[in-house]
Amino acid sequence: VKAGLVQSWWAQALLLLWIAAVTLLHYALLASTVLARLPRP
Amino acid sequence: LLAIVIVAAVAAAACAFGMRLLRPAPALQFASLLERATFAAALGLGVIAYLILAVGLARALYWWVIVIIVAVLAAIAYRELGQLLAGIARGLRSFFTSRSTLGGAVVGIFLLLMIALAILGALAPSSQNDWDALSYHLAVPKIYLHAHGIAYIGWLSHSNFPFSTEMWYVMGLAFQGQAAAKLFHTLCAILTVLAMLAFGAAHWERRHGALAALVFLAAPAVAWEATSALNDLAAGLFTLLSLCAFINWWSRRGARWAVVAAVLCGFAVGVKMNALALSGFLVVASFYHVAATERTGPASALRAAATFAVIALLVASPWYIKSYVWTSNPVYPFFYHLFDGKYWTAEAARLYRAEQLGFGMGRSPLALLLAPWNLTMHGHRFSNFPNQPLAYVSVAPLLLALLPGLLLLGKLDRRVKFLLIYSLVAFIAWFYLSQHMRYLIPALPGLALCAGFAGSEVLRRAGKELRVGAIAALALTCLVSLGIFAILVGVSAPAAVGAESEAAYLTDGLDGLYLMAQVVNALPHGSKVIMYGETRGFYFDTPYMWGDHHHNMIRYDRLADAAQLIAAYRRLGLTHLLMTQSFMEDVERRGGKLEILLADAIAQHRLVIVATCGNDILLRIAEPRA
Numbered sequence: 001v002k003a004g005l006v007q008s009w010w011a012q013a014l015l016l017l018w019i020a021a022v023t024l025l026h027y028a029l030l031a032s033t034v035l036a037r038l039p040r041p
Numbered sequence: 042l043l044a045i046v047i048v049a050a051v052a053a054a055a056c057a058f059g060m061r062l063l064r065p066a067p068a069l070q071f072a073s074l075l076e077r078a079t080f081a082a083a084l085g086l087g088v089i090a091y092l093i094l095a096v097g098l099a100r101a102l103y104w105w106v107i108v109i110i111v112a113v114l115a116a117i118a119y120r121e122l123g124q125l126l127a128g129i130a131r132g133l134r135s136f137f138t139s140r141s142t143l144g145g146a147v148v149g150i151f152l153l154l155m156i157a158l159a160i161l162g163a164l165a166p167s168s169q170n171d172w173d174a175l176s177y178h179l180a181v182p183k184i185y186l187h188a189h190g191i192a193y194i195g196w197l198s199h200s201n202f203p204f205s206t207e208m209w210y211v212m213g214l215a216f217q218g219q220a221a222a223k224l225f226h227t228l229c230a231i232l233t234v235l236a237m238l239a240f241g242a243a244h245w246e247r248r249h250g251a252l253a254a255l256v257f258l259a260a261p262a263v264a265w266e267a268t269s270a271l272n273d274l275a276a277g278l279f280t281l282l283s284l285c286a287f288i289n290w291w292s293r294r295g296a297r298w299a300v301v302a303a304v305l306c307g308f309a310v311g312v313k314m315n316a317l318a319l320s321g322f323l324v325v326a327s328f329y330h331v332a333a334t335e336r337t338g339p340a341s342a343l344r345a346a347a348t349f350a351v352i353a354l355l356v357a358s359p360w361y362i363k364s365y366v367w368t369s370n371p372v373y374p375f376f377y378h379l380f381d382g383k384y385w386t387a388e389a390a391r392l393y394r395a396e397q398l399g400f401g402m403g404r405s406p407l408a409l410l411l412a413p414w415n416l417t418m419h420g421h422r423f424s425n426f427p428n429q430p431l432a433y434v435s436v437a438p439l440l441l442a443l444l445p446g447l448l449l450l451g452k453l454d455r456r457v458k459f460l461l462i463y464s465l466v467a468f469i470a471w472f473y474l475s476q477h478m479r480y481l482i483p484a485l486p487g488l489a490l491c492a493g494f495a496g497s498e499v500l501r502r503a504g505k506e507l508r509v510g511a512i513a514a515l516a517l518t519c520l521v522s523l524g525i526f527a528i529l530v531g532v533s534a535p536a537a538v539g540a541e542s543e544a545a546y547l548t549d550g551l552d553g554l555y556l557m558a559q560v561v562n563a564l565p566h567g568s569k570v571i572m573y574g575e576t577r578g579f580y581f582d583t584p585y586m587w588g589d590h591h592h593n594m595i596r597y598d599r600l601a602d603a604a605q606l607i608a609a610y611r612r613l614g615l616t617h618l619l620m621t622q623s624f625m626e627d628v629e630r631r632g633g634k635l636e637i638l639l640a641d642a643i644a645q646h647r648l649v650i651v652a653t654c655g656n657d658i659l660l661r662i663a664e665p666r667a
Contacts, residue, residue, distance in 0.1 A: 011449050012503050016510040019442040022417065023514040026438035027521060029418050 044164060044213070044220035051212065052228055054111045055085025057118035057125050062088075069297040072243035074128040079236040080301065081121075083282050085114065086225075087308040087356075090208035094359060097191030097211070104215035111212075144512075148251045151519050155258045156231055158523075158530045162268030163223040165533030166543050167579065168550035172425070174270040175577035179219055182211040183579060193367040195384045195594050196586040201373040203360035205311040206272035219579075222270050229274040230267035233281055233486050234258060237493070240285050244292065244456055245494060252500075253493025255515070256443065257486055259522040261434040262420075262478050265529060272312055273482035279309035280319050281486035284463060287323055288456050291330050299327065303349045307356025314372055315480055318470040320357075322463055324350045384592040392590055400424065401476025409472055416478065417441040423478040434525070436478065439496075439518050440488055443511070446495035449503075457491050464488040547580070553655015555580055557619065560652050560659060568616045573639075574624030575657065586613070589624075589635065597635040603642035610662055618648060618660040625658055 059081025063069065071077040092110050096102055115122055141149065167174045177199040185191050194200040206226070213222030234254040241250015257263055266274050286302035289295065306323055309316035328346035335341055361371040370380035377390035401423050402408055402415045416423055420435035447453060447461075467484035474480070496515070500508055530537075536546035547555035558580035561570055570585040572578065578585050586594075595609045610618075618639075620628070628636045628643070642648040643660070652659040 007502075009504070012507040015446055015449060015499070015503075016507045018445055019510055019514045022442040023438045023517060026417055026435070026441075027517070030420075030435065033421060 044217050044224055045160065047216045047221045048213070048224040048228055051089070051111055051225075052082060052086070053122065053125060054115035054118075055089055056082040057085070057122035058088065058114040059083070059085035060121035060125060061118040063301070066297060068295040069301070070293050070295055073239060074124075075132070075235060076239035076243055078125060078128065079232055079239050080282055080286065080305075082232055083236075083278055083305060083308070084301075086209065086228075087205065087279070087305075087311070089114070089212070090205035090308075090311070091359065093208040093211055094191065094204075097185055097208075098363075100190030100192075102185055102189045102191065102211065102215075107212050107215055145248065145251065147519075148255050151523065152234060152251075152254055152258060154523060155264055155526060156227075156234070156267075158526050159227050159230060159264060159267035160224065161534055161537050162265075162526075162530040163227045164220045164537035165268075165530075166536060166547055167219055167223070167270060168533065168547055169552070170265065170529070171269045172577060174223075175579040177576075178207055178270045178272060179210055179214070179222060180577070180579040182207050182214055182222070185211055186214055196592045198374045198385065198389075198591045201364045201368055201370075203311045203314060203357065205308060205360070206275040209275075210270055219270065223268065226270055226272070226274055227267045229278045230258070230263065233274065233278045236278070236281055236285060237486065237490060240288075240490065241493065244288070245454070246497070249494050249497045250490075251493070252496045252515075253486075253490045255519065256437075256439045256492045256496070257489035259439055259518050260437045260485065261522055261525045261529075262436055263482060263485065264522065264526045265434045266479070266482060268530065268533075271479070273479050276309055276313040276316055276483035277486050279305050279312060280316060280483045281490075283309055283319065283323065284460060284487050287326065288459060291334065292456070299345070299349060300352060303352035304356050306349075307353040309483070310353065310357035311360050313483065314375070315470070315474070315483060318467055319463070319483075320350070320353045322466045323353070326459070384594055386593050389590060389593060397475035397477075400478075401472075404473065409469070412468070412472055412476075413441055416481075420478060423476050425477070434478075434529075436481070436485070437518055437522055439515070440485075440492050442514055443492040443496040443499070444488075446499040446511075447491065450495065450498050454494065457494050460487045460491050464491065551577075551580075551655075553657050556654040557652070557657040557659060560654060561585070561617070561619065564617065569614050570617045570619050570659075571610065571613075571615050572619045574621035574627075575619060584614075585619075586615075588618070588620075597638065600634075600638060603638055603645055603647055606638040606642055607647050607662060616662055617651075618662070620658050620660070622656050622658065 056078055060077060062084055063077060063081050065071055065077070089110065093102075093107060096106050096110070167179060177197060181194065181197065181200045181204070184194065209225035210222040213219070213225055234257065237254045237257065238247065238250040241247055241253060263274070283302050283305035286298050286305055290298035290302060302323065306316070306320050310320055324346050327349045328342045331345040332339060332342035364373045365371040368374075368383040368385075370376070370382035370385075372380070373382045374385045374390065374393065377385055377387065402412070402419065408415075416436060417438055417440070447457065464484055464487050468481070471481050471484065496511060499511055503511070533546065535541035536543060544555070554575070554577060561568075562582045564570075564583055568583050570581070570583060571588040572585060573588040576587055576591075594613065597606070600606050600609060627633070628639045631637045631640050639648065647663050648660045649663050650658055651661045
């Protein structure tokens with residue numbers, strides 16, 4: 001398999017940022033919407 | 042346990058029969074027994090669905106007839122059954138004895154745990170998370186079984202959808218009950234995972250397929266569906282295998298693969314109308330493939346595309362012909378302005394379309410561009426009940442996180458390109474037809490294969506930091522998805538294993554509907570109930586019909602007063618009404634024509650409340666005064 005763009009450090013850094021942002025934001029939003037709808041005491 | 046044994050036995054018979062149909066030939070080569078078995082199982086299950094449809098239409102829908110069907114298929118393929126069982130034993134032995142990398146072992150354990158939870162979830166009775174299953178996916182098969190045949194149901198528009206999956210539910214209900222029925226949908230998830238593993242191993246490496254399977258099952262929406270008697274995972278299985286067969290056609294140069302792809306595409310269209318987009322895509326793709334590779338002129342390419350279309354549509358056609366004959370609309374109740382349709386009106390079509398368009402976050406070009414992001418971040422907006430817990434059952438972040446990895450891989454694998462183009466077509470169709478997350482599930486397996494490929498290649502080729510980041514995202518997603526699924530299944534687990542009675546579980550879960558079903562089932566013989574604000578009739582043994590919006594067997598707009606309403610009820614043999622509290626509030630507010638008629642009927646004591654259970658009220662249609 002050809003190496004391609006994956007060798008470039010900035011492309012890897014961008015992808016790393018993207019994966020981290022998407023994953024963390026997804027779970028942060030999920031947690032906040034679930035918490036917001038929990039019944040209050 | 043009986044349910045698991047029954048579904049395993051049917052799956053084995055279906056697989057063996059499919060293996061007989063798919064005997065290896067020069068034009069049909071398989072990379073592994075697993076690959077042959079997954080194609081065969083889907084093919085065999087598809088054949089069983091149509092045989093049950095046939096006996097249903099012949100009014101011979103008895104459990105013993107279905108036993109004979111399955112037994113005959115198994116007997117025809119007794120040699121293949123032996124090969125299959127020996128292959129499974131060999132596969133299990135090598136699975137438990139072969140050494141695996143740590144990553145491989147973790148992925149394997151995750152997949153096994155998710156599948157085990159899905160099976161446990163499927164064993165529980167359908168409850169609050171299974172609205173559509175209780176309304177028609179299971180309810181219609183129960184009505185068919187009770188009548189020992191498949192006949193037109195005028196008050197239930199959904200019964201005219203293509204219903205291949207529901208034929209397996211007929212079988213499950215006939216053999217055991219709803220647990221066996223639901224397990225057929227779980228089986229679709231399992232076969233999809235196996236098909237991904239087989240495809241990965243055949244075309245790339247095992248780890249690509251394994252990561253794809255992880256991406257697929259880590260979507261809580263997929264996991265939840267695997268516990269419920271819906272049909273999206275069946276459509277997903279046939280869609281994936283059809284795409285895989287198509288890829289095998291051009292990568293292995295085996296002409297019979299095109300036939301397999303067309304038949305499986307037809308089965309997908311026989312499960313869900315949305316798969317018509319798949320058939321359109323594959324017809325165009327077959328034209329393009331033949332035109333690009335054979336260089337024999339456009340005539341042969343046209344012939345190939347036409348042959349593909351004819352096979353796929355022929356396979357799917359029984360459902361659409363049935364609908365056409367019974368309602369004059371092959372895609373009833375959709376496209377009312379083109380086809381009309383029995384017991385349907387422009388107003389019903391408008392209401393239904395408005396409901397379908399109500400999901401999602403808009404249809405502008407910008408919304409289309411943002412849809413993958415919105416779907417991942419605001420998944421609850423793409424569901425029926427954005428405020429209920431089930432709405433937070435999402436597609437998980439892995440697809441959106443991993444797919445851009447493809448941009449870093451240089452020249453793209455053409456199988457990935459093909460799957461991506463299909464996913465784009467399916468996504469655009471989904472975007473403009475109805476943006477319900479569930480309707481996207483049939484396209485997810487193909488997209489998961491792309492994400493699995495991207496993830497695996499990134500993990501193999503990237504620097505340490507990116508690898509660690511990707512593994513952390515995978516691990517976090519696996520843990521959260523497993524946690525969400527364990528909580529979801531945990532609620533029903535006591536009922537699934539018999540530690541809690543079905544009655545106690547459903548009384549708690551269905552907010553009075555189960556208790557009301559017991560009241561209705563105790564009504565005198567000859568009773569018949571019409572339901573308002575409620576469609577979930579699966580637990581009713583007494584005959585019933587839906588009352589609002591889904592048919593016009595009663596033209597409320599043409600009734601002048603309450604007396605005419607009661608007369609219309611009597612003409613249909615109705616003796617009772619069931620309505621939800623919120624519908625009753627509409628009646629008290631006199632919110633529309635029907636509500637005014639009902640309010641007048643109650644005020645005139647033509648309708649009398651006889652029972653209230655939780656959210657449901659039962660009214661009796663009073664006898665006419667002498």
